[in-house]
Every structure is written in structure tokens, then in C-alpha cells.
Amino acid sequence: MDVTTISSFRAARTRADLALAPGEVPIAGGTWLMSEPQPRTTGFVDLTTMGWPDLEVGPEGLRIGATCPIATLVEWAQGRQTRRTTSLATPPSDWAALALAPRAADALLASFKIWTTATVGGNVCRTYAAAAMISFAVALDGVAHCWAADGSERRLPVADLPTGDTTNALAPGEILRAVEIPAAALRSRATLRRIALAELGRSGSVVTGRVDADGAVVVGVTAATSRPVVLRYPGVPTAAELRADVEAAEGYYSDPMGPADWRRAVSATLALRVRHDLLQETA
Amino acid sequence: MRLTINDSAVETPAPAPGQCLRTLLRESGHLEVKKGCDAGDCGACSVLLDGEAVHSCIVPAGRAEGRSVTTAAGLAPGDELHPVQEALVESFGFQCGFCTPGMSVTASTLGPEDLGDLDRRMKGNLCRCTGYRPIREAICAGVGGGAGDGCGGCPTAALASAPAAPVEAEPEPVEAVDPAGAPMSGGVGDSVRPPRGREIVQGLEPFTFDTVVPGTLTLRVVGSPHAHARVVAIDTTAARAVPGVVVILTHEDVPRRRYSTARHQFRDDDPDDTRMLDDVVRHIGQRVVAVVAETAAAAAAACALVRIDYEVLPAVFEPEAARSPGAPVLHPELDESDRVHESGRNVVAALHGGYGGDVDAALAASAVTVGGTWQTSRVSHAQLETHGSIGWLDDDGRLVIRSSTQVPFLVRDELALLLDLPRERVRVFAARVGGGFGGKQEIFTEDLVALAVLRTSRPVAYEFSRNDEFVRSSFRHPMRVSVTLGAGTDGVLTAMKIDVLSDTGAYGNHAIGVMFHGCSESIGVYRSPVTRVDAEAVYTNNVPSGAFRGYGLGQVILGVESAMDLLAQELGIDPFDLRRLNAVRRGDPIHVTHPDHEEDIVWGSYGLDQCLDLAQAALRRGNGVEAPAGWAVGEGMALSMLSTMAPRGHFSDASATLRPDGVVVLDVGSAEFGNGTSTVHRQIATTVLGIGGDRLVLRRSDTDLVGHDTGAFASSGITVAGRALHAACTKLRTLVAGLARGVVGGGEGDDVFAGDVAADDVELGPGGAIVDGRTVPWADVLAAAAPEDLVTDGLRASVEERAYVRSLAFNVHAVRVAVDVETGSVRVLQSVQAADAGVVLNPAQCRGQVEGGAAQGLGSALLEEVMTDGAGTVTSSVFRFYRVPQFADVPTTEVYFARTSDELGPFGAKSMSESPYNPVAPAVGNAIARATGARVFTQPFSRDRVWRAAAEAGATGGATATAS
Numbered sequence A: 001m002d003v004t005t006i007s008s009f010r011a012a013r014t015r016a017d018l019a020l021a022p023g024e025v026p027i028a029g030g031t032w033l034m035s036e037p038q039p040r041t042t043g044f045v046d047l048t049t050m051g052w053p054d055l056e057v058g059p060e061g062l063r064i065g066a067t068c069p070i071a072t073l074v075e076w077a078q079g080r081q082t083r084r085t086t087s088l089a090t091p092p093s094d095w096a097a098l099a100l101a102p103r104a105a106d107a108l109l110a111s112f113k114i115w116t117t118a119t120v121g122g123n124v125c126r127t128y129a130a131a132a133m134i135s136f137a138v139a140l141d142g143v144a145h146c147w148a149a150d151g152s153e154r155r156l157p158v159a160d161l162p163t164g165d166t167t168n169a170l171a172p173g174e175i176l177r178a179v180e181i182p183a184a185a186l187r188s189r190a191t192l193r194r195i196a197l198a199e200l201g202r203s204g205s206v207v208t209g210r211v212d213a214d215g216a217v218v219v220g221v222t223a224a225t226s227r228p229v230v231l232r233y234p235g236v237p238t239a240a241e242l243r244a245d246v247e248a249a250e251g252y253y254s255d256p257m258g259p260a261d262w263r264r265a266v267s268a269t270l271a272l273r274v275r276h277d278l279l280q281e282t283a
Numbered sequence B: 001m002r003l004t005i006n007d008s009a010v011e012t013p014a015p016a017p018g019q020c021l022r023t024l025l026r027e028s029g030h031l032e033v034k035k036g037c038d039a040g041d042c043g044a045c046s047v048l049l050d051g052e053a054v055h056s057c058i059v060p061a062g063r064a065e066g067r068s069v070t071t072a073a074g075l076a077p078g079d080e081l082h083p084v085q086e087a088l089v090e091s092f093g094f095q096c097g098f099c100t101p102g103m104s105v106t107a108s109t110l111g112p113e114d115l116g117d118l119d120r121r122m123k124g125n126l127c128r129c130t131g132y133r134p135i136r137e138a139i140c141a142g143v144g145g146g147a148g149d150g151c152g153g154c155p156t157a158a159l160a161s162a163p164a165a166p167v168e169a170e171p172e173p174v175e176a177v178d179p180a181g182a183p184m185s186g187g188v189g190d191s192v193r194p195p196r197g198r199e200i201v202q203g204l205e206p207f208t209f210d211t212v213v214p215g216t217l218t219l220r221v222v223g224s225p226h227a228h229a230r231v232v233a234i235d236t237t238a239a240r241a242v243p244g245v246v247v248i249l250t251h252e253d254v255p256r257r258r259y260s261t262a263r264h265q266f267r268d269d270d271p272d273d274t275r276m277l278d279d280v281v282r283h284i285g286q287r288v289v290a291v292v293a294e295t296a297a298a299a300a301a302a303c304a305l306v307r308i309d310y311e312v313l314p315a316v317f318e319p320e321a322a323r324s325p326g327a328p329v330l331h332p333e334l335d336e337s338d339r340v341h342e343s344g345r346n347v348v349a350a351l352h353g354g355y356g357g358d359v360d361a362a363l364a365a366s367a368v369t370v371g372g373t374w375q376t377s378r379v380s381h382a383q384l385e386t387h388g389s390i391g392w393l394d395d396d397g398r399l400v401i402r403s404s405t406q407v408p409f410l411v412r413d414e415l416a417l418l419l420d421l422p423r424e425r426v427r428v429f430a431a432r433v434g435g436g437f438g439g440k441q442e443i444f445t446e447d448l449v450a451l452a453v454l455r456t457s458r459p460v461a462y463e464f465s466r467n468d469e470f471v472r473s474s475f476r477h478p479m480r481v482s483v484t485l486g487a488g489t490d491g492v493l494t495a496m497k498i499d500v501l502s503d504t505g506a507y508g509n510h511a512i513g514v515m516f517h518g519c520s521e522s523i524g525v526y527r528s529p530v531t532r533v534d535a536e537a538v539y540t541n542n543v544p545s546g547a548f549r550g551y552g553l554g555q556v557i558l559g560v561e562s563a564m565d566l567l568a569q570e571l572g573i574d575p576f577d578l579r580r581l582n583a584v585r586r587g588d589p590i591h592v593t594h595p596d597h598e599e600d601i602v603w604g605s606y607g608l609d610q611c612l613d614l615a616q617a618a619l620r621r622g623n624g625v626e627a628p629a630g631w632a633v634g635e636g637m638a639l640s641m642l643s644t645m646a647p648r649g650h651f652s653d654a655s656a657t658l659r660p661d662g663v664v665v666l667d668v669g670s671a672e673f674g675n676g677t678s679t680v681h682r683q684i685a686t687t688v689l690g691i692g693g694d695r696l697v698l699r700r701s702d703t704d705l706v707g708h709d710t711g712a713f714a715s716s717g718i719t720v721a722g723r724a725l726h727a728a729c730t731k732l733r734t735l736v737a738g739l740a741r742g743v744v745g746g747g748e749g750d751d752v753f754a755g756d757v758a759a760d761d762v763e764l765g766p767g768g769a770i771v772d773g774r775t776v777p778w779a780d781v782l783a784a785a786a787p788e789d790l791v792t793d794g795l796r797a798s799v800e801e802r803a804y805v806r807s808l809a810f811n812v813h814a815v816r817v818a819v820d821v822e823t824g825s826v827r828v829l830q831s832v833q834a835a836d837a838g839v840v841l842n843p844a845q846c847r848g849q850v851e852g853g854a855a856q857g858l859g860s861a862l863l864e865e866v867m868t869d870g871a872g873t874v875t876s877s878v879f880r881f882y883r884v885p886q887f888a889d890v891p892t893t894e895v896y897f898a899r900t901s902d903e904l905g906p907f908g909a910k911s912m913s914e915s916p917y918n919p920v921a922p923a924v925g926n927a928i929a930r931a932t933g934a935r936v937f938t939q940p941f942s943r944d945r946v947w948r949a950a951a952e953a954g955a956t957g958g959a960t961a962t963a964s
Helices: A068-079 A096-106 A120-126 A132-139 A240-248 A259-280 B021-025 B084-092 B100-108 B112-121 B133-144 B155-160 B199-201 B295-307 B357-362 B408-416 B448-458 B466-471 B513-519 B553-571 B575-582 B607-622 B677-689 B717-745 B756-761 B779-783 B843-863 B921-930 B943-953
Strands: A010-013 A024-028 A044-045 A055-058 A059-063 A145-147 A155-156 A162-164 A175-182 A190-198 A203-211 A217-223 A229-233 B002-005 B008-011 B046-049 B050-055 B068-070 B218-221 B227-234 B246-251 B287-293 B307-312 B347-355 B370-374 B388-393 B401-403 B426-429 B459-461 B479-487 B493-505 B529-539 B630-642 B650-658 B662-670 B695-700 B769-773 B774-777 B795-803 B810-822 B827-834 B893-897
Touching: A010 A024, A024 B795, A055 A068, A055 B650, A059 B607, A059 B662, A068 A120, A096 A132, A096 A190, A120 A175, A120 A203, A132 A175, A132 A190, A132 A203, A132 A217, A190 A259, A203 A259, A217 A259, A229 A240, A229 B426, A240 A259, A259 B943, B008 B513, B021 B046, B021 B513, B046 B100, B050 B100, B068 B357, B068 B769, B084 B100, B084 B133, B084 B199, B084 B357, B100 B199, B112 B133, B133 B843, B155 B650, B199 B388, B218 B466, B227 B287, B227 B408, B227 B607, B246 B295, B246 B448, B287 B295, B295 B795, B347 B695, B357 B479, B357 B795, B388 B943, B401 B408, B408 B426, B408 B448, B408 B662, B426 B695, B426 B810, B448 B459, B479 B553, B493 B513, B493 B553, B513 B529, B513 B553, B553 B921, B575 B607, B575 B630, B607 B630, B607 B810, B607 B827, B607 B893, B630 B921, B662 B677, B677 B695, B677 B717, B717 B756, B717 B769, B717 B779, B717 B795, B769 B779, B774 B779, B810 B843, B810 B921, B827 B843, B827 B943, B843 B893, B843 B921
Parallel strands: A010 A044, A024 A044, B002 B068, B218 B459, B401 B426, B493 B529, B662 B695, B827 B893
Antiparallel strands: A055 A059, A059 A175, A145 A155, A145 A175, A190 A203, A203 A217, A217 A229, B002 B008, B046 B050, B046 B068, B218 B287, B227 B307, B246 B287, B347 B529, B370 B479, B388 B401, B388 B459, B479 B493, B630 B810, B650 B662, B650 B795, B769 B774, B810 B827
């Protein structure tokens, strides 16, 4: 929609440009900012002009630029040659967990028409509990690389970034620069299950799971809880243990996408189905 | 800014910093880009940006600089259509047509590889009318080059080859034929495609706001943050200082007269409880101040600067609490003279009555009793085109309102009353309307627009946002329905006891009608010797409820049909058989709270028996769709009855005018909003006049065209307006026949004036009337006409249809569902509806109405719920929080028509637009109950509720229960 309170749209090209004046907010794809009135916002500072690479592959893993469109990540993870991926290196063949990226995108209410505009960083920074790019990053121990307003930088696990549904740990003026996924996690076997009150609706619960090379298992619960829940096991947990842990997790909440009691119960059910997937894949 | 739009280089003014691409395109003249939500959720604004589909409402306009945009009007060169658009036109792929341009754009990007995944690929495009089946088929045909082989993975293709492919029963042979004796192509009984299809799929058929009125001001309102408060002071100083603000209206500027936003033929049907702007607010979001400004941005800025002091009053949100002692009273100053039943108890309407004796005694004496209490939720109409109107003064200084309305004449009448204007000084008309479903049988924008036009003498527009729809339009009335049934061991009903509590919210628009209508055919459909009904509709400080498809029946039918299922389970009787045993048969009296038959209902036809047989047979046949492993399976059914128009009169004028060029101009008052009446009206004219659609011009929904029309509601488009047009065309043909005979015979035409035989003898040829093989040129026919039959256009025959008697239509819905008891997920494996529509005048369109009603019914049954926080704030106030069914949510509904012919309706037709919605929710609920052993008493039967009920009942997967 027309955001009528906006009086300036400023392209950022250097880190100095990212200093925000009162009333300014950073804009990447803008798919959320343009979808609601923004009564307290008077200016947009465009991050997409920073020239950040979308996807960088290194020995440490994958670095996803905050302004990388979700479509780029999905197409690249699927090995598809498109106008967005054509200049990118092909993904290492042993990064099996990249298969989570399209499945996470499918967990969004937004369709493919939004993915070409919406960015990975925007989805993370809006920090809806149902943010599927957080589900993806949490599943794989993603790290948020942040640029503070004072010129300093910091890294924190994406799982620790949300402080609630739509709130996060970014300080005023702090910008998410990239999401980094460690190579070891990308080499894991990973799976994702989700549910919503409508078949392809906005997620009520997303449960991810992966088995690392050393047999360790990481289960992530997002969308159902106001903050991500990460459960770590040395091996595949028993069904009873996993169910108990998921049910005991904190932060199940109620909103129009589902009441807390249902979210808790279906998260446990999805976790058992994730466990089933992992056992099948490791068998 | 330079960009390319539909292959043309365009230079636009620099976009505003916060502007989206959608409005930039519309400002560039591309009105084919629609607004359904303005938030990226519905897809109506979809365009291609450098060849890729995007939602133009959430793309910053500046980012289109130097890029290429393709709209629905540019998907193919020149006048051509994209193959998907061709298929949408061919396969009845739209009803109101508002979502269709965006649907076309998205579908145009798909390839054969997408056809197996259409649910996902199309989830970003919402259609509220069709139920998606024809769109799915059109995409398969357009993308895959044919629904048969091109889409192997397409679910519809799989279904189409299943044993129970959706088919319509053959319609009754229609008696009317052309004079030569051959069936008239394009006449009644034919599946004629809706007019303007090629324009609609390109977005070129104008809806309400698809016009440019130079100099139009924008109106925006300030909503109340309180559920109940007195406005103490309003300070508009800062707001008035905003550049571009023209006028600001408060309660001090509006008429004192109270009215109802609801519109009926008789204005006394609704309580006068609303002021245009009030100094007491009764729900959160109620408009308090209206700002009129040169631009939307100025209006919005000024709204933010209006300072309002409130004295907050106690509020009540639960209807039971609202009618209990000590509750805050919403409208203490109103009484029976305002049509408020008992304002001190917040009761706007009450019905207490019965017949046959003491119902409690009858229940106590019954061999079996069953019962329960069901609760329905608020449902949003979610028409893709929001409410809105544009007003201006014409050259004669007359007030003109172009509105998205189902009832232009009733709006005209009420505006004239409110603003103290003679009726002839007000004109109201509707262009094509982007969906209604009852929601546009209200005045939500026209009143403020009219006042603002009169105050400023300038054009003014007020267009609802999607959020406005959720905070200040209306919803389906939530009702608590308690039903107790008594029966003998043979299943024959001995008593029915019904208690209904309806929440009308802060205002009583449609409260009375919905409550009474809700408690009519839902109960009268069963032959019970003892019946007692207690119903009340109460005010609360919630967003108002209003008219919604089915008009209260669906809520009460949920209770009655679910209780009937309990009875069937209790007695081990087949639920179809239980209905056969107890439902009314032709000639039975229809009554609800008194022993006498409703005197305005006639048995013009009866098809319930056929509907029960057709639905049961289809369910028994199955459709080959299997449940996922481990899911519980169950079948359920329900019936509904609906009279063919509203009680106490529905009026339509129509005229048919023969022009000297041989074209006949048809004028009707009713609106087209996806109901398909403009197609059927042309078919009626074709059959009666014996001329093809190329010689017919239909004009509609304009108070300048005819004297009066009650409006397009209560499923009256065919049964009342259609009857009127039928009579007008018959009159014209008779008139022409008499005149032509007169010319040929050289004598007075009067001799043969009245005879039908004479009328059929004379053909309306292209060049003139054909009598005994001789053509009388139209100029000669017109020259012979009496002056009183001539108007500027030509020879005119007018009819005023005043309909008071009604017939009855029936629907039976049946489903087989699978339930994952661990998550509460419900999948409808088979959906069947049998409909008693009388003679089906347009089978493909009527099938579409049934499918669309079933889809909306499935949405209400499983997904849709306007949620509040319990304190009056709507928490699901945009589409991403309110679950309008997507592609993935709507299975194909098999549609079967009973073979009946109604004595009342034109050509034997009955209404079939609201009624398909009504039996769906109880059918689904009954199937869930039989699958899981757990009945859910609150609608929607959302996954959380099904899971909770199943968990409490200890349900396990894998069980199978059949309904028959």
C-alpha cells in the first residue's frame, strides 16, 4: 500500500549511510513495510543498494547476505539456474541440509511471488515467530552477523535474536548484515515439518531436526513459541524423551494462528514425525 | 520516472517516497491492476515485473524505474488473450471477476511442470466466488494445452477421471423455443458464458473505482479506540492546518436523524439506531470524524492529528451478559418506535412462540431425546472488492453516487431521506460489483460521501481498506443455538425445542431480519407436532454483524442438522432416511412458531426427495480419493430449505425497448456482482424475443433506468428481477406483433393485440418484424406505435413486478472426511451437493453458484473466524490472519441438480445463490463426529478445536464410519 507517512527514500551505499535519522528505518525487500501503515516512520533507507553479495560459499560455510531475496536462496539451494543464480557458484554437493531452504520457504504464508522481493534478512529482522528464515537458520545453528550503529560488529546465534513475536535483540540502528550457516550443519541430514490452521496458511508450528556427522541431533521448534526453542541430543532421543522435552518447552503462545495448547501438542507430534524422518534417513 | 508498461515506454511523475507500484500503475491509467487487500495477501494486484509475477501493492514504486511491467491487459498482444485467459473465459473461470486479472497474471507464469503443484503455486491468489475448480481447469487447459493430457499431475485431472466426476443432471427440457421450433441458442437452458468475459480477464471491465473523476477528494475517517465512550470534545485545529484538507466533519455536522446501515424494501424492517457520526461510540473502530482532503496522504495525516477526548463508558462483549441485569445499556434512548424490542436489556429483537402444546412435556414423553448447544463465529464476507463509493454533482446539480452496492435504489431512497432531498435529486448506480455475499446490502460509505459532496460541491471518494472491512463493516452474526429433539424409537420427531441467541454487535443492522429468518426454514423443514422457539438478538460492544449469505439460516441449521445427526446416531438410523422420515413433503404446511401455514409460501415445486437420493448415491459411489494412512474417516450430511425470495415483498421494475436498428435494450435495476444474473437476464430475453445476444443491450443497477428495484439480495435475481424482465419482454413482443400485424393488414393493430399466438407468429428479424414471410421495417413498426409506448430510444414495454409469494428450494450436502486426530487436521475427501433449483436456466453458471457456496461453506466450516480479544478489538484484521480458503483448501464439489419445474419462477426456475452455503458446515461437522467419535460444537471446526475434542474423547486414527 502507499505508506503515506514516508517523506524520504534514501539509497544506502556505504556503512556511513546506514546511520538512521529520527523516523528512518532500513528497508530491504519492503514486503512487510509496504503491507501496513507505518505511523511512526518517516523515511526508508534502502539496504538493497549496499551491494552485499547474496550468497557466499567458503570453507566455514554459507554466508547469506541480509538482502538476499528468498527466491535466490531457494533457487540456488535447489540447484536451479535462474537469472538470480546464474552468476553464483554451485553449492557444494555434500551440503545436503540446503534442502531445508525451499521447505522453509514453503512454510511461509507468502507465495513465490513474494519470495522474489522479500529478503532473508528482512524475514529474520521482522522476527515474527512464524518467520521461516529463522526456522531455517535455527535448524542449522545459523549466526547473525550484525553491524552496530557505533561501527562495531557482533555475532550471535539466530536462535538468540528473537526476544518475542516481532521483537528482537537488535539495538536501535543495528543492522543485520548476514546470516552465516556453518558448513558442518550444512553437511547434516535435516528435515522440517510444519502445520498451520489452514493447509498452506501461516505456520502455527515448525519443527526442524538434523543429525550431524557425529550422530548428534538438534531439534528446533519455531512458530509455535514466541522465541525459538533448540533441543540438543548426543544421538536420536527416544520418542518419550523428545515428546517430554518439546512439551516442556517455554513460550507456546496464542494468536489468530493457533492457541497455545494446540501449538504445544502439535509441536510434540511434529517432533515425533521429525524423529521418524531422521531415523529413516539415518537407517 | 521512466519504465515500460505493456511494451510501451512510459514516463510518470516521480513516485512519492512511500508509494507502491500498484497505485503508480493505476495513476498511469492502468486500472486493470486491482486492490483486494493492499498488503500482499490476495494477489488481485499481481503484475509481471521483468517477466516475474509480483504483488504490485508491496513493491516500492521507485524500484520499477527502467524496468518492464506487464499487467493483465498486456499478457498478449493487441486484442488477443493469453491462453490461460482464453480458458478462463471459456470455462466460467470467474464470477464477480475482481480477482481474475491478478489470477491471470500469476497463472500466465506457470508451465506444465507446475500443474501438479497448483495448490502451492496459486496460494497467493484468492478467489471468493468460484471455489477455484473452474480456475484450476482453466489453468490446466491454458498452460497444459488441454485439461485431459496436459496436466497429468493436476488433482482435477485425477478427479475428472475418477468414477464420480462432477456432473450436472440434465436440466429439464425448456418449453420455450424460438418460433421456428428449434431450441434457441443463447436462450434459457443453455450454458451461456457471462458477457464481457474478455474484458474481465484483462481487468478492463470497470468496477467501482475503475474510473477517473477529475478533481476527486479523498475521504478518510478517524475510528474510535474505545468500545463504548461518549465523545466529550473534538479538536480539529491541527488537522485543519494540514495542507490539502478541505473539510472535517464531526457529529455536529451530520443530520440528527437516525437510520440503519441495513437496507430493505421497507425501511421499518431495521432499527433506527445509527447516526452518520455520533457523539457516543459503541464499538472499537466506529467512525468518529471524517476528513476530506485533496489527497489520501493529506487525509491520513490530518486523521492522525485530530484530537478527541472521550469519557469511557462500561462495555459488554458477551451476548448473554449483555441481556443480563446490570449490563451497560447501549441504546437506552431507543424503544419500539425505533424498532428496538427492549433497549433496557439490549434486546433488539425477540421471538418467543410455538405450537402443539408444552414442549418440555412432549420431550419428557418422548422415547428418545438428544440435544446440544452450538456456537458460530464471526465470518467476513471477504468480497475481493472492498466497500466504497464516489460521489459528485452532475450538470444539473443532482447528487450522483457510484457505489459498490447490491441495493442502489434503497441507498438512493435512504440518502434522500437522510439529506432531505427529493428522490429525483439523487442518482445511485453500481458498475460491476466485485462480490457481495450480503455485505453490500448496507450503507457504509455512501452517506458520508453524499454529505461531503454537498458540503464541498466537489467529487469525493471513500474507498475502504481491507482493514476497514474488519473494523467497520459487518460480519455474519455469531449465534449460540441450542437444540433439543424428541423422537419415537422409529425416529419420527415428537418435539423440537430451539433457543437462539444472536450477537448483533453495536448496531442492529439486519439483526431483526437475520434472527427471524434464521428461525424459519431451518425449523419449518421438519414436521414436528410440538415446536418451541425462543430467540433473541442482542446488542454488544462488538463490531456490528449484518447480512451474510444465508441470512441467519446457516447458523440455526448447524444446530438443527447436527442434532438430527445425534438422533440418527442414537437410534442407529441412516441420516438420509431420518430426513426422509421427518422432512416436509409437497403440500405440507410450513410453520415455525404458530400452527398455521406461512401464507405467502406456495409449493411451486418440490425436489428434496431427489436431492437426498442424488447426494446419497454420489456418496455411496465414492470418488476414489483415499485418506492418508492412519487418519480417521467419516461421512456426514445435512439438508437445508430456503424460500425463493424474502418475505413481505420484493419489487423489481424492468423494461425492454426496441430501437429502430432492431436492437433491444433491457433495463433492470438489479446489480451484477458475480451472481450471474446479467447472463441469465439476457438468456431470458433471447428466449422470449427470439433474438440473439448480439441484438441485446443490458443496462442495470442504476436508479435512472427504471422506477424501482428492491435490490440483488435474498437470491431474487432470477425469481423477481428475472420475472419482471420476462414480463417486459413478453409485453414488448406482443406489442410488436400487434403493430406489425396492423401494418401488414393495413388495419388496426388492436384486433390481435392480446393474443399470444399472434405474438409467436411474428418474428423479430434483424431488419424488422417478420409477419407471414414479409418484413415490416422497424421504422414502420415504430411509426405505428402509440405515443405513450415510445421513448427516445424506441418502443418501450415496462413492467413493475411486485412479488409477494414465495416457493421453496432445497439443498443437500454430503461429505466424506479424513481426520488426523493428532493434529486436528481435516481433509475433505469427497464433497457432494444436490440442489433443487427448479429448471436450471444456465447449468454452468448455476453449478458455479453451488460450487462457490459450497466453498464458502467449507471455509466457514473449517477455517474462517474473525477473532477478537474479548474486549472488542478484532485481532484478525487482515487477510494474513483471516483464513479465506486458498486453492489448497477447497476440494471439488460434485454438483447434482434435481429435475423440478417451479410454478412461480420464470421458466420454472428457482433461486440458487445463497442456499448452497447453508448445509455445508453441519455436513462437515457430522462427518468429523462420525470419524472421530468427538463432536465439535463451535464453528469453525478448526484444527485446534478438532484436536481438542478428539483428545478429550480419546479418539484414535484408522476408524471408518459411514453416514449411510
